[in-house]
Amino acid sequence: MRNELGCLDQFEANGKTYHFYSLEKLARKHSAVKTLPYSLKILLENQLRHEDGLNVTERDVESLVNWDPKATPDQEISFTPARVVLQDFTGVPAIVDLAAMRDAMKNLGGEASRINPLSPAELVIDHSVQVDNYGRADALDLNNRIEFQRNKERYAFLRWGQGAFDNFKVVPPNTGIVHQVNLEHLSRVVFGEEVDGELLSWPDTVVGTDSHTTMINGLGILGWGVGGIEAEAAMLGQPISMLVPQVIGFKLSGKLKEGTTATDLVLTITDILRDKGVVGKFVEFFGDGLSHLPLADRATIGNMSPEFGSTCAIFPIDAETIRYLKLSGRDEDRLALVEAYARAQGMWREDGDADPVYTDVIELDLGDIVPSLAGPKRPQDRVLLSEADSAFRHEAVKFTTDRDAAHNAEESRLEGEGGGTAVGSRLPPGCAEVNYKDQDFLLKDGAVVIAAITSCTNTSNPAVMLGAGLLARNAREKGLTVKPWVKTSLAPGSKVVTDYLESAGLLDDLEALGFYTVGYGCTTCIGNSGPLPEPIHEGIKERDLVVCSVLSGNRNFEGRIHPDIKMNYLASPPLVVAYAIAGRMDTNLVDEPLGEDPDGNPVYLKDIWPSSIEIQEFIQKNVSSDMFKKSYANVFEGDDRWKSMDTPTGEMFAWNDDSTYVQNPPYFEGMTMDPAPVQDIEGARVLAKLADSVTTDHISPAGSIQPDSPAGQYLQAHGVQPADFNSYGSRRGNHEVMMRGTFANVRIRNQIAPGTEGGFTTYFPEDEVMPIYDAAMKYQADGTPLVVIAGKEYGSGSSRDWAAKGTRLLGIKGVICESFERIHRSNLVGMGVLPLNFLEGDTPDSLGLDGTETYSITGLGDGTARQVDVTATRSNGETVSFKARVRLDTPKEVEYYRHGGILHYVLRQMAGGDPGKAQKAA
Template structure:
């Protein structure tokens, strides 16, 4: 990289507790008439500082700075290079990243280069948080038992991470049982402003990052610029490559009023998610402003920022203000760091006050927070908000229309009224006379889980107070409900214990089952045997209620079809009621031992009760004590073997870690991209296909291709673990691609799961087996899809898997941001139907042969390509598509067959 150049004269110094620090002052651009800093969105000011500090005439050019400084709503998109200060990983995405880096070292050695060139050049923190499963629940032993099982299952993966921690510079690992990456980031890792030695001098600059989890955006609540990227992109950033992006549109959300009594931050974020999904903010920054900001605590802001992927935005940003400083102090940060944040942000125009002028935005939406009401979202998508009083009728309607049931374990008769579907038996069950028997609508899982809400003391304390009041009234959770509580950090348990609330949660069987991402990622564990048997025998539609951010089909548990997001207090409420087809606004939760009804409104905590408890129990010392030895780990962690050496020793017998084929036999010069000829469709999919549909993270079916692979290698079904934990083995992952049990491939009508038709013979088989057959026949593959293809989690295996199956292009009506870039990162071409066109409008059913022309030669970002679809009867359909390669850097990645191949060739 070329040396930095101070062409704008912005370089100066700032006095800090460590002495003078180099800063690049944004006001110098204003002095030169290039910018009106106060009119720029705060998020773009931070991005502007990043460009200003990295001007070198090559990666960042002076004209890039000028273009961003002069940004106005409606400005032409322009490519810029963002240089994040650090990277955060979680283990589901971090293990494959470590595997890829190890594989790049092996390839570098084979090709005669220096393996140590493959090394993170910026700080990387990996938090092991996605591997604990809820095997045990409802007992004091649950946490210790689940951790023990976690280490048994994941010993090989953890040994790899221990090797990475030793072999790579700038690579830290937070051991299992500590917390969820985003909450650890919020409470400890993030500094808001960094002081770092660079080239023999100390520099001060905003803390920025990218992470391999889509909910990296939680840190936006702290005024830190960062978002989720694919693991492939994160690895390139680690290796010193810029993150290429277009200057985004910034949508302002003006908040007024304050949350009313009875409403929570969860209810607010579900309202915002619904609102912004309807608006359409994919690929845009969202920034919150307005007088309502001063009524929101920082954890409330973090809750809103966390769910940016659910409402489709790249970020959901909150500027630094007095509440930010109070949070930093409250979580035990050093006073000199808090003063640095205040001084730097005020001097750079990055500090918000109630009197700050409103920035200009591409568009503005308004929300009066006093109109927010208690709500859930479901049964399949986070944006499908349902007010609490409408949950009963909404579920009954979904039961009939989406699941084809009338309630109580019966198929819905043709023409039946969904509003009366639950029947008298469901009412009896709601009143506690079900004797443990399950029927449609039963709550099978109730989980207080996910960083979205467990990072927020107000909803966690609220859940504890509700639990106390419920126990005092003699209520108990229904016996068939699998309950769990998985806080995002150990601090949560500390303050719940100090408040005297933990025993009441445990009395309702909400024991701590682990400190990590459990039910929300699909690590809910198996249902109790009796419940599972009833669900399978009756093909029942049972529900999960979780305080998470994702409720996509097939994600939470294979046997649970209806999934609802809710605040932690409402999770407990539905565990007490035991059913979805009750109206908690009017119906009793249950009955006390004397037969008197108990209503939700009678035990709901007041805002004053919550505030008083938090003020009494939450102290900076709790955070300092918990994070003082955050990288140490327990005796299990310390006792793991640590492989030595700069090169990882691959074990051919391992079913967890294998060298991926991405760099094996990679030529020094990439072959020129070619047009795609006579391709077959491997899958024809509808709208809102998630990365969970493409590459599930949860249970591995014993009779599927991945399950058969493991059994052939002596792995018992009980030891399968999950797809998420097997991401270090490409053989498992490619067999699990498109293996979600709820996937509906229109090429194989009447099936559900990973099935397709092999063409032209029409034989129905698994997608993996069909891909193998097509590879042997030399047939390239494409995928057809509708709107929002690749929505949901940041998941590089949703691109790696299709690549290994032979998919060369995905043709969709629209793409989710992270998945689109992941496809390019693996050398798969994302192609978008022209506006107003779709597979249906063009009459395509996926049985055609596809020729895609315009790839060979001078392919450019945003190019229009021609597609010819030839039917079996000799007729054909011609149409055009847009190549969703948006920047020259993305084009370079595609031409190299992937972003990591491009990086490896550069380093060679």
Template sequence: MRMIGQDSLKTRRTLSVDGKTYHYFSLPEAAKSIGDVTRLPYSLKVLLENVLRFEDGRSYTVDDAKSIAGWLPAGHSEKEVPFRPSRILLQDFTGVPAVVDLAAMRDGIISLGGDPRKVNPLLPVDLVIDHSVMVDYSGTAAALQKNVDVEFQRNGERYEFLRWGQSAFDNFRVVPPGTGICHQVNLEYLAQVVWTAQDTGDTFVYPDSCYGTDSHTTMVNGLGVLGWGVGGIEAEAAMLGQPIAMLIPDVIGFKLTGKLREGVTATDLVLTVTQMLRKKGVVGKFVEFYGSGLDDLALADRATIGNMAPEYGATCGFFPVDAMTIGYLKLSGRDEHRIKLVEDYCRAQGMWRDATTPDPVFTDTLELDMATVEPSLAGPKRPQDRVALSNAAPAFAKDLAAGTMGVPGDKASLRVPVEGANYDLGHGDVVIAAITSCTNTSNPYVMLAAGLVAQKAVARGLTVKPWVKTSLAPGSQVVTEYLDKSGLSKDLDALGFQTVGYGCTTCIGNSGPLEDAIVDAIENNKLVAASVLSGNRNFEGRVHANVRANYLASPPLVVAYALAGSITLDITKEPLGNGSDGKPVYLKDIWPTQKEVNDTVHACVTREMFLDRYGDVFKGPEQWQAIKVDADSDTYRWNSGSTYVQNPPYFEGMTAEVKPVSSIHGARVLAELADSITTDHISPAGNIRKSSPAGEYLLEHQVRQDDFNSYGARRGNHQVMMRGTFANIRIKNEMVPGTEGGVSKHYPSGEVAPIYDVAMKYKAEGVPLVVFGGKEYGTGSSRDWAAKGTFLLGVKAVIAESFERIHRSNLVGMGVLPLVFMNGEDRKSLGITGDEVVDILGLESITPRQTLDVVIHRADGTEVRTKVLSRIDTADEVEYYKNGGILHYVLRGMAKAA
């Protein structure tokens, strides 16, 4: 793919580094024609460079560059510009279906008369297998090896498919299982800050930028790499050379000043930032950090903040490149020449931040003195619901007594014996304590702090409560290196925090089983069990089906709560337990000083560790190397008996020419949903229940329940995934009051059944479907199948009060209409009950953000007419919708080009 356009503004310049010449497109030179960009936010400078580099007078124009420069001084724009990232990052849950779609496109292009070898990623793509390890075994030295063995046994079909993809597709690499979490591998190894590529015999240098099929791709913004999460659908289009059009975002400046106080961690800081930005309202916006506080803010702390952008709702949380960036590149083993190139290029482009550079102009700002941050948790249901550590126990007790957790007030103090054990359980007892997820395991300061807490606890004779399932899942093997070097691994091991695997575990629901007796006690008595995890997500039903109260916390607090055993204990005042001398031990007794943490980090985290652990990163363990693949086949030989990978039906019956779009008539309502429905509610995630449609499908295909694995692991099989769409155990369909879980009602029969069964009955009857929703429809992750599953169930439109950015885009990418109520109306004001018939008119002449007419026919024969706003936002999206989806659009283009 060409890296350069026609350069109408004559901005191409050269840069010499260590005698090597690089070509680049100069922002200072462009400013002579389009206006001063000195105080443009650093993140928007990346967008501007992208336009200059690809400018061709068609997809990228000089007017696009002028639009970005013209963002100043107002700090806002209604203009749309294209963006093409430097590379794509996939994790295996979202990456497998992306590769499945590419394989299906190779079959599809053959049916249109094209060459399958034309279907290749045109940008560099890295897939990191990190979401498949589950905590089946924990608390023993053998846990890691046992979990790895089970992982390969469960996922052999998926891994064989990925090995084929690695050999079949150009520009596609796979980082094998057991390496680490994709975002941490990205931060520590894959990201380069500036990227280079050959074109027309010259070497070009430009900003590293990244699309990822995981929302926490934003972590790499801590390194000065602009990146954010997109759905697998968007990522596939970008891989295939499609620029993604986007409105030039508002940029919210977040000024950081001061320093964290003694005893306060980066996790406490990020939970505070998340709460502040959620309150501010930054959905669809960039957040860029600035201020004197950046001068001493460690790169790992920046990455922790950048990681949580999905939780505070922003597209990204960006930190400019500065001396701290360079220091991290050196520590993490990056090439010395590349490090020098990063600094020289950023200085030449006005992309370098230091104490002398003027603050950018922002759309709006807010400020935090880091000295005011206090120890915190977030929960029990949302990451933005920060609660001070000192108030965690009272807040839980208040919620419990108020009945908001589904427990009658007179049952709040209930405790029940656990069969076969010498302890009892009550509401708020912590049954899972997990150090996991990219948010914190990328940060040696909080990881080593956890080790120091463990060391001091062991020295005092404290032990973890017997009902707590403990686990440590490092984000990379480097974490193990520095925990071992510091001697703290043995103390974590002594408390049951043995390494269970390298990957994303509890944070995505791969927490594994609890003991049967504990599950029975919880289920039989409707206990509100708790988890404490160092993760970034704690939505209902996500961590574990039997755990209703979930709290995000720093790794050292995870250890502390494992010792305390209950969220009802105020660990700022009450003892965690009695030591070996019989005396009470308090949190302050085992909490390390900041000097202890800093000294340990500086002594034990070295450049050599990164060089060693990433020296042969693509080799993988023996099990990976032993997988045999058909490396000579251009197309994948689908196995009809596979329950993991199947050829999806997206391109069945596809014609070379586009069929005209028509209005939707006679649609029935599949679901009526409240505010803040997340993609975790919509998309299949977590364990597969035996009684669910997906479970029944697997049983019909002779899969034992023990081998069901998770929905995430089976994302390559549309038959499983469509059966799990809208099947979250906590989702509430207002069409069926008093129910919880994925059920719907069929009309006119009135039959109540699982959503999948109702959708298939409508499909057999030839009836199109709509979904009604509230505010913030589609927040969260798991986004590709939230759209794909919706499409496969036969849903033609989703009508809501507002949409999350990526889910809206993915619905369009699958040919599903996202529509927004107008004039203050919503499903309640319109009196929607679910028995209506819906017409959506005006689609024959669809244009961006068009107002459409909706006719709602009630069961009593009356009708209501209203207007909705189509959230097909851009001209490109109109074309995607007309083609039936973005992949259809790309495939038709490839076939014609052939």
């Protein structure tokens, strides 16, 4: 263990002596260390432990010791996370890339076996289950059976990886959601392992291939979501380059009042922080209000960090942390180590502690929180429950105005011709007659057709889950039922949820209202909502209805939940049940009845809402440590379906050219040991010109695959029937499918293909409208490079590596936009795509750019230039010249870009035997 800065110290825990890099010792020389935010103390310890004069220098340590909270971040440091966590949608392509790197390493003359995760890497399969079956007792088994049938190739590949790679474990399907498994079992909080013959202790830190990795911030663990590309590099020992961040302190006081939930709190915080603007910053919670905030609520807040745009949203270690660790089944040694380390390191929180120094401070009294939802298309669009009906009507007009005008015009035309009433037009617009399950009903605008208790945000928080169960019990006692057009589903975050719902006797009540367990995974929130019943689907389609979903998730972007649904709302699990009963969004749940009891008396939401005291009593009686211990006793073994799978073996993966799930990606074709010089981009065409707030859901393939899409046509050409398409997410290991689905979201609007919606563009100079994939292939055949032009917040949302990988494979060399979301910009660099920003005051519109121009981007030099010259040439020969800011933000990112991407950089290092190739967690 190095001790160049003289900070090694020791403490006692469990009768053992642990060494650690002491911030208290450093503070004797630099008093400012004591007032650093908790999150920066973790970063500072990371720098002290990894200081080697090469990747981490004394200057890097000093940049944190002398942190200026008001300064614009400009100091680069290298952060080495202790571990990596993956989910299967983003994890499969990461392991595919590692397998491909073994092939490439062999081709470069190196040892393929050197390609292994060097930090602990754990993958949880949770994104593949879909809600094909629901509202029945055997829905879980049926969905799991279909899941294994659809995904057997992927699962066999992951089992091969678990055997082929060292330091890599897989949590099989039907276990839980990755972030909840991470919270309940995988997280260490504090490490204590032998290094150089001595016990060394350090904070648990993590990066994950899902943006909601930040859920672990609730446990005091510093971590965030990265793209699969960056995660792969971290697994291979590469430190993550980052700028020393600004830290926003969020001071909490008071406690939540009766009738409010953690969901209401987190939607309020999301609204506040989006308005504040915290992209690229750390957010840290402090204040005496934390003493009234359970760990599950803290994790709920941490989970939503991507929704308000911060890198992390972290809470310090305190007595509540230890209580949760004990509840979730951690052993006494772990509890003692965590507390002893946190106290010795000055990272333990107590009420009355002096406040750290922050860049800025926001204050919130928990007693001010009121019931809320968010929608209809962004998590930050908070709506008060009392105003949700009017807010829906206001937003719905955007969808109904043209439709209703067309309907009325057609009626007038037919009447003028003497043709009477149009077929089917006896119904007003926004209404359809439906027969389903022997019931006739009118399906109208505003109908809630999906009500899903789903996603990692809430579905393992006992307060809201038991609250939903109690509300269901109360509703059932009042004789209330769910409307027949509502597709109901329950997808718990872990099996522990089922245990405590059963223990409390509330699972029967949820099931009586149709909320049967459909899977233990991330379902509706990621678009795995499954099909709507055919009569419901046909009614929506034929009458162009504006219908809604209500889900307890964290994402409600356009086109994400279901292609039939135009408006999506985030809500707490109890409200999900309430809206399933009401069946409509255009009803005021505060003032209007949900329904009537058997005697015809109105029943209001307040009549069935459980009290906070009752919920807490149910938690105390029904949630136990034994449940966690039983659930995770054999977490890596899997069920009989998992154990009985045929699994390939061997150091190298045997690629199957006929597979439509796993293919050897082309990233390393023709790769040599020396990278080619950086070149200017000349004669580029615009593949897409996009507006503000284009998310990675718009860019990356996600959700269902349509038969008439390029990806659907590819699969059918390879003998796959539409019923077996599965989702884009499940096929992320096949680049042929994924590149065809890039920029193919059904709601994306490409401004150079006016009048279209979905993945279309105009191919120049022929001015022919066609699918984006088809145009990209024609441009590649022509040797024409491509660019994307966009507005603000380009690439917001999930850390989807395929949003960058697909961009690269389509031949896009650069993206020019007004601003990027952090993760996607990093991913573009990781794939060798140049990210550029318009200078302050410039926009595509102000510059008169319409996307029909030909672009040249010059002056990049060796990649270190901070600005480039861009010239856009119109078809008439006129030119528009402007400068753009190069967003290669650190020297390391310049190196990645020079090498053509982060994987190429790492592979060349490892193949060349670079002694600095690996930085182990300790």
